[in-house]
Amino acid sequence: MKTIKDIAALAKVSIGTVDRVIHNRSGVSKKTKERIEKIIQEHGFQINKTARILALNKKYNIAVLMPTVESSSDFWYLPKKGIEKASEEFEMHRISVNYFHFDPLNLNSFKDVFDKLLENSFNAVLLAPIFLNEAKERLIYLDQRKIPYVFINAELEGANNISYIGQHSFDSGALAAKLMSLLINTEDDILIVKVRRDNVHHSTIEDRISGFKSYFNTRKTPIQIHEVILPKIKDQETINTLLHKKLTNHQIKGLFIPSSKVSVVANYVEEHKLKHLKLIGYDLNEENVHLIKNETIDFLIDQDAFFQGYEGTKTLFNFIINNVVPPKNRYLPIKLLTKENVKYL
Amino acid sequence: MKTIKDIAALAKVSIGTVDRVIHNRSGVSKKTKERIEKIIQEHGFQINKTARILALNKKYNIAVLMPTVESSSDFWYLPKKGIEKASEEFEMHRISVNYFHFDPLNLNSFKDVFDKLLENSFNAVLLAPIFLNEAKERLIYLDQRKIPYVFINAELEGANNISYIGQHSFDSGALAAKLMSLLINTEDDILIVKVRRDNVHHSTIEDRISGFKSYFNTRKTPIQIHEVILPKIKDQETINTLLHKKLTNHQIKGLFIPSSKVSVVANYVEEHKLKHLKLIGYDLNEENVHLIKNETIDFLIDQDAFFQGYEGTKTLFNFIINNVVPPKNRYLPIKLLTKENVKYL
Incomplete structure (x- = not known):
């Protein structure tokens, strides 16, 4: 040191x-x-002991900008648990965490909540910049005020974040594509199902789709890739109509759902007994685990949700209190789960 | 508590x-x-403080029975690192670790080294009982002397070990079979390649093979499964002859190697440009990582080798010093790796 x-x-x-x-x-x-x-x-860096003790007596406010958590089956339940655990561990440093929750399917909600955050004063910000352009416009204000921030879950190239903690979304999409290419035949088609309210660029989702398509493009397979957007996840009737319409294309055998909302599609597939369809999706909420256990979902990709919140918070604390400079990118494992290994997490 | x-x-x-x-x-x-x-x-259990302080002043000897580690590419390099890390963390308790190394391909070596261990006196034993019957015969002496022991890597049903820490080998074999069924067609054949010196029951390997075969049996596929034993891994010529002989069966498209020795087969496949063959094996040593990156190996299953040694040692220490009773089975994640996610470990 x-x-x-x-x-x-x-x-x-x-x-x-x-x-x-x-x-x-x-x-x-x-x-x-x-x-x-x-x-x-x-x-390593041995900080000045006196300065450190002074720092320990200060109070720190951290803002967290992330989607709303309504139940334990929401994706963001685990990152929040991670943030809470890290905060507890650092409590002696007198840190308070303030949450700013937005609706992840609603662009305006993201903008409004981010603007509200900017009206307040914080020592550091932890955020999921899932709407890229809108995040970019607002991060400028954090830069101007020299407030350090860490991204979790979604990456934003060229920003001044001190670190990104999450999966390499493009490569995780490519992995999904490799598995899909094993599940279906070259004469089959694929349907990508996006679930969202606004027609904007949702970075994690789009990066996964880019990685997925890139895998097939570089291999020049004759496989056709279709897309559909499901606009409101709570309206099962609209979902059914849209899926039904798309699935009249009997060439479609593989369904890639680049989010935890894979259960919305899997429930339709299960209900209509479309056992010939192969499904790949994301994240291990309770519903998804049930659907992979009964093999309605073939593969799930997990992204260490708890660790994103835990490590993201610790990284910010260590930076503002202990001057520890984190690596710019902290890519987490791309975990692959099937019926066979889902019980050993 | x-x-x-x-x-x-x-x-x-x-x-x-x-x-x-x-x-x-x-x-x-x-x-x-x-x-x-x-x-x-x-x-939980709050132990008596006075008794604990007395315990802390005692000296403890732990014996470790595991395969020889010759280089950092050996599978057992990481478990050994884990044991060393756990020992360092517990050093204040004055613990000494004594290694008893055997040749994992040689049954007699296992017997001799285990017998040597039994001639000495220890407070606890960490071991990989990879030769089941020979281990069973000798564990009786540990039971008689009330010496607690933990298994890592290989399981032995019905033994009095306080805990097992490692993968569920049968289920990990079943997962390998699921992937293999995706890589090949129903008219193809599979070859299982075992690498070993003695013709005895090597528990981890055999459990993986059972799981693998069971997957195909329950699905009643017409796929034929062949087996070959490679007797001496250092004699590449014998290996080549045996593999060549087996692979004149042009139905064989999938090769399952239920150990870290998958590189022995992959090197042959690479050298003879047998790109149509699909390979699934185990463990992330340097050579295997190279071979999965260039796609000679299609899937590798990883078993948290470091953690086995680390957690195995900590479990024993906590049992003999802090009276913490561990769960009987501590099944580790069955990690699935391809070219796409191997860089994010």
């Missing part, structure tokens, strides 16, 4: 420059910043 | 009976033992 002086000497820069990098302040070239960060990561 | 008195009251037995169960001594009926263990697991 090195002091700030040692790091400055190793990087051949002034102590002020190292300090600027550690506190994520501007005025350091990208190249120098990267060199200093590399040294810190390699040698 | 309850005291021994509370547990006795809850279980409606004497304090002496609870004490006997905690220290794994005989004289308690199986039913009572299970009832007491259940109460301990549900309520």
Whole structure:
């Protein structure tokens, strides 16, 4: 473990420059910043004990911007549990966590809640920037106020987040495609089912779809890929009508649902006894686990939801309290589950 | 957290009976033992502080019976790392770990090394009972001397081990079979390749094979399953001859290698450009990772090797020092890897 002086000497820069990098302040070239960060990561960084004790006596406010959690079967239930666990562990540092919840299927809700967050003052922000453009416009205000932020679940290229913690969505889509190519024949078609309210770019979902399509494109298979958008997940009748219409195409054998909403489709498939259809989806909520156990869903991809919240929160705490600079990308395992291994999590 | 008195009251037995169960001594009926263990697991157990301090001043010797580790690409490299990490964490308790290494392909080596272990005195034993019958014969002596032992990697039904930590081998074989059924057609044949020196029952391997065969049996597919034993993994010429002979059967399209030695077969497949063959094997040593990245191996199943050693050792320490009774079976995740997700571990 090195002091700030040692790091400055190793990087051949002034102590002020190292300090600027550690506190994520501007005025350091990208190249120098990267060199200093590399040294810190390699040698570790022993912070000044007195400064640390002062820091421990301060109070910190963290804002969390994430979708609403209504029940334990919601995807965001586990990340929230992770945030709570991390907060408890750091309680002695007097940290308070303030949640700003939005409807993940509703763009306006995301904008409104983010704007509300910006009206307040925080030491750090943990967020899922699932609507890319709208997030980008608002992150500028965090940058201006030098408030550090960490992304979980959804990635946003080129942003000044100190870290991203989540799955590599593109590669996880590619994996889904590989499995789909094993489940169906080359003369079959595939249907991608998106569940959402707004017709906007939802980053995680779109990245998964890009990865999925890219797998088939590079292999030049004759497989046709269709898409359908299910607009309101609570209106099962509309869902049934839309799915029924799409599935009159009897070439369709594989269904890829790039979200935890795979159960919406799986319930339709189960009800209509469409056993010849192969389903791949995401996440291990109770309903999905039931549907993979009875083999209505063939493969589920899990993304360590609890860990995203837990590690995201710890990363922010360690940055603002202990000056620990995290890796920019923290890609989590892409876990593959079937009926056979779902009981051993 | 309850005291021994509370547990006795809850279980409606004497304090002496609870004490006997905690220290794994005989004289308690199986039913009572299970009832007491259940109460301990549900309520936790607050041990006597004075007794604990005395215990902390004692010295403990742990014996580890496991295969030889020659290089970092050996499967047993990671479990050994895990044992070392757990030992370091518990060093203040003055624990010494003594290794007894055997050749995992050689039955006599297992017997000799186990016999040597039994000549010494230990407080607890961590072992991989990969040769079932030979292990059974020798575990009696540990039982007689009331020495607690934990199994890692290989399971042995009906033994008095305090815990097993490892994969459910049968189910992991069934998962391999499901994937194989997706990789090949119903008119194809499968070859199971075993690598070993002795013609004995090697429990983990055989359990994986049982699970694999069972998957196809219950589905009554017309797929034929062949087997071959590769006797000496260092003699590539014999391997090549045996594989070549087997692969003149042009029906064979899928190869299942139920061990980390999948690289031996994959290297042959790569060298002879047999790209039409599908390979499924186990474990993430360097060579296997290379072979899955270039898609010579289609699927690898990983079994949390580091965790087996780490958790196995911690379980024994906590049992002998803190009286913590572990769950009898601690089944680890069956992790599925392909070229697409192998980089996100």
